[in-house]
Amino acid sequence: MDLVQLQRQLVEYRTSLYHEGFLDEQYTQLQELQDENNPDFVVEVVSLFFEDSERLLNELTKALEQQSIDFKRVDAHVHQLKGSSSSIGAQRVQKVCIAFRNYCEEQNVEGCLKCLQQVRHEYSLVKTKLESMFQLEQQILSAGGSIPM
């Protein structure tokens, strides 16, 4: 695929992510923060997000496996996850977190478990998509092109 095609593909892909709610305005802000001083800023931030989220998801799984669930703890983790997903604009993940917290408050085990499943799902979706997008960007850069905004 030639450069122009790659660039077009990237733009389309990115646009679709916004449309489908995987990303929101915050992601755009991140892109705007990136500059020559930090050419990999977005990728770095997103990587941090991945790391942190995976840790949180593990914590959540553990917490919900307990005999007697500590909902406050679960809620704290979800809250954190919500915060970090909002930091990169991972809107769908964030939304599930909101619902998740409601269940925590109600101490609804089933609801929580369902949400955990959902949030894992949304997380892996957004992770996959972002990784694909980064790959595309890399290809463009390797081909000597620049990332269209």
Place this chain on the structure above:
Amino acid sequence: MVVETGFSSPRTDAFPAGLRVLVVDDDPTWLKILEKMLKKCFYEVTTCCLAREALNLLRQRKDSYDIVISDVNMPDMDGFKLLEHVGLEMDLPVISQFSMANVVCSAFFYSSNSIEPLSHKLRLCNVAVMSVDGETRRVMKGVQHGACDYLLKPIRMKELRNIWQHVFRKKIHEVRDIESMEGIESIHMARSGSELFDDGSFLGGEDTTSGRKRKDADNKRDDKDLGDPSSTKKARVVWTVDLHQKFVKAVNQIGYDKVGPKKILDLMNVPWLTRENVASHLQKYRLYLSRLQKEGDVKNSFMGMKHSDTPPKDSTAGSGLRNSINLTQDNVSNGSFSFPVNHTLAPSVDLKGHEGDRKGITSGPMTELKGPFSIDISGPRKAKSSKISFDHSLGSVDSVVNFASFGPTDTAQYSWNEIPEIQFKQEYEPLQLENGFSQLPLPGLQHHMLPEYLQPAVSVSPGPSITEKEATSSGFEVKSMYDEYRSNHAKHSSQTEAVGESHSLNNQVFKSISTTTSSMKSQDTIPNHLTVSEFSPKNLYEGVGAEDLQLCWPQGDCYATNFGLQGLDCTEHNNPAIVSETPFHLYDHPFDPTEYYASDQGLFA
């Protein structure tokens, strides 16, 4: 040194480059983002992911930072605690900016020694607190704990830039203030304060402004003011670590139970310190201690519902308020906590002045409110967007404060309305308890509130007699007054926010609790009184321009507003849904008289 850069730069309009910022956030992603954003503003950034670490840094090198931005949701230490520590130990004026969004960033300022050469004064540190919830309760809490400003995540570059401008202005004002304090006639200070105030910079002019306001509003309350109402109060006292140590030593010597401002003052042996200064600091200290003490309870208690926490102030509603008010006043005048919150004096002022000075009072804070804190205050203000646009101007502080002050004011108002003691009592007590609530000089807020409140515009005020009835009749009546107030405010902007805030908080709380009295309608008139149930957020929202007030009170901390709701468990509302729905709607709710007062019209008449 550092005074340097930003401040000595001639470009006073631009935010100072080289501003030294300390960012505290446990979330690595946010930390990185903020660092980048701040660097883009040409600030010198230090990041830190633990609150304790931040405290250490601040303690070790107090003068090394100009501003601190801290998240409030941190695992190792509550962001508010951090504020508290910073506030008490370093006598930081703190500004909380609550904003709607997910993350609230509050900035709080702290200044180094009060008696320092001018150049040092420029080195004021501002701390901002961030929170992801944007819940009103947190905002309140932040304000109480002295945050200067609140920002909501996701934070925008623009917000950061604005804050610095305010910080800069604040410093300028502080410089002036400090100069005044050092032996110069307080009137001079007041004058400069008002000038500052007029400039539109809320931060700087706070104490003086409040002092000024106080003067206006307070004519009736001279008794509250220890000593010279107008002049001496204006002097700002910065409670340095040393001074505070002396204070604590004196308190311990006397015995916490028997302590009193005069005794402390005598023991401290600090010639330039006045009894008022000590009194206000004592109040703050008491609140701080009681807050620490009931750390755990606070979450589940209503704001202010914890009557038990009330410091030994008299239990009467009025006095409760007074105390808190005094505190605020003192604070304001003393500038000890140089919170921009000083504006909050209003509450106290209101209390005093409500009798007559409402108008006067309101004028002051009002303006302030319009400023920075879009969070609370802006709620009602239509101007603000749903994201409680904290413009980050210090003004917002006021708005925030308003919230806080709202509490007291409410009570004050109630008393004013001669509402049955019972109800008010509750109201007042909570005020005291409100940790920080009373602490923060919320004059500004109060002011705003009162006028609104009093104006029968929405037939709110006329209620006293009615409310009385109603108050008694229904345990916790939704504050119809509040609603009204809110609606009034909505019309009048900022004020409502304050009111709203409290309401929202209340409502929020109430929502979960509520039941109450559906007789709210009639009870609407009841001033500020606990009306929650009826106005479950849903109802209120209808009329409300909703999005404005998205202040969601964070779970657990029900601040003030619901004074009357004793026993209502302010369950933690972590529920974003609730949060977002409630309070603000309340505020924005253009009070529809027909809705609430329909039947009561006659009553008010």
